[in-house]
Amino acid sequence: MISSAPALITLDWGTTSLRAYLHAADGTVLDSHAAVQGIMSLDGSSFAEVLTANAGAWAHTHGKLPVLLSGMIGSRQGWVEARYVALPAGLPDLAAGLTPVPDAPPAFGPVSIVPGLLRDEDAAPDVIRGEEVEVFGALHHLGVHDGLFVLPGTHSKWVRVEAGRIVAFSTYMTGDVFAALRGHTILGRMMQADAAPSPAGFRRGVEAARGLKGPGALMARLFSARTLPLTGRMAETDSADYLSGLLIGAELNDATHGHEAFTLVANPGLTDRYATAAEILGLPHHRAPAQCGSTGQFAVARAAGLI
């Protein structure tokens, strides 16, 4: 019988925040909390100190539990640079590629970092760190072994799974591009930071994306976020969501080839936005439950024999 006693600590440790979990051996999440101490926002603390601050109490109470970290903590700017695993990659490949943290605080059991994935392609290689773990969590929750998954974010990750292994993924810089265009091009001049959300503007942007023919066409169509208000065809307060819809619509059309079904994982706010865009474009989609991150981390830890 699998115990429900505490058996594992995991941290999903990203650029600007982290989320820590205490797992039982049967997979139950016993406790969790979030902090803003991402790898780029440590405020002078060491990685070891932040780990202790966020999970030390669990170790103090329950003894030397193994710790598994995923996300940007394994990047060059993180604690220890974790390797990249090549595609295709299943849970056993992630589990076999863990990188140990040599200078972990002694209050914890072994601390290790989940590898990232590398799409090792000459023309356009791609990398992912952390989201792949969430995809394995989604597979577990949904009871499936195949599918197309998207994790919206500053950099959206589209991940394709076949027979339980990740066979391809692709990074779309949509959120990063949107923020740069709004903040640092002429388009932002008409956009108010405090404008109310504009579903009508968003819809119009998504629909505009549908008609675009090629990559250069996007660079021209961007200007319509300015010229539509300029010519009285759209309210200025619609223009930020119009731009967002245009970019997300272009992303969805490309990643799904205009028709493929997909599953939305994580990031509730952005997921709503992507779901709305998918509805406008008539793209079949559904949502994975929350907690795919901790579920995926638990699955990796078990595959690695940590519990």
Add this chain to the structure above:
Amino acid sequence: MISSAPALITLDWGTTSLRAYLHAADGTVLDSHAAVQGIMSLDGSSFAEVLTANAGAWAHTHGKLPVLLSGMIGSRQGWVEARYVALPAGLPDLAAGLTPVPDAPPAFGPVSIVPGLLRDEDAAPDVIRGEEVEVFGALHHLGVHDGLFVLPGTHSKWVRVEAGRIVAFSTYMTGDVFAALRGHTILGRMMQADAAPSPAGFRRGVEAARGLKGPGALMARLFSARTLPLTGRMAETDSADYLSGLLIGAELNDATHGHEAFTLVANPGLTDRYATAAEILGLPHHRAPAQCGSTGQFAVARAAGLI
């Protein structure tokens, strides 16, 4: 016989700089100079004061000459908002649409502003102010009445001319997008502001643009400006020019439909970059001579009966 006496002052007055010309009645440019007093960089001076500072000496010497202004000086942020003329538009249409400046300094003759052009389209309207005048100058220099012209810039303008009239144009935000991506997304982290130009990186970017299939594909391929150096496939010092090549290549492919011949007008530095990209893509192109701006202004002034 047409006189070579001073007969006209023109200013190409943009957002960040201006260029002033003294023309003879026969079209000869007798004198010219540039200043950094664009409409967004007046440093507290009024438009009238800047006009006097840059052309007052000519008026003082030669009397009350008519003055013709083109460019962003006719925008909402300019001296007087000049109207937009609808397509198709020839020189007579521009000449018939001049907007007088009511509060011009008395040392000058009548001061007027060339209208902009409006592509009055519901889905994606577009506007242009100033570049259309340069296109008419290019037509004059080249002795042609048809063609596809590009004026590279922060916002590149592609202008199609048939039978001496502008029938279509399109704005590509390429330069603006490049600066925002380099300065304000993760891509800039690998780019050094003082890196030497990288022709190899630029070529690789242009070639990458050729393979892109749709608008969303660009949002994904942008990330290769980071992952190629990250995986050791490209020097970090190549990444800025790679990004530039990717964006300009996408623009060229879209605007020419991948094959159409075009003429480069103005902006020598950027024109070199566009010409190189066109060579890599095998796109037939040539360059208009310098001074298309002043030639076009003179042509508008003559069509308007100012001289």
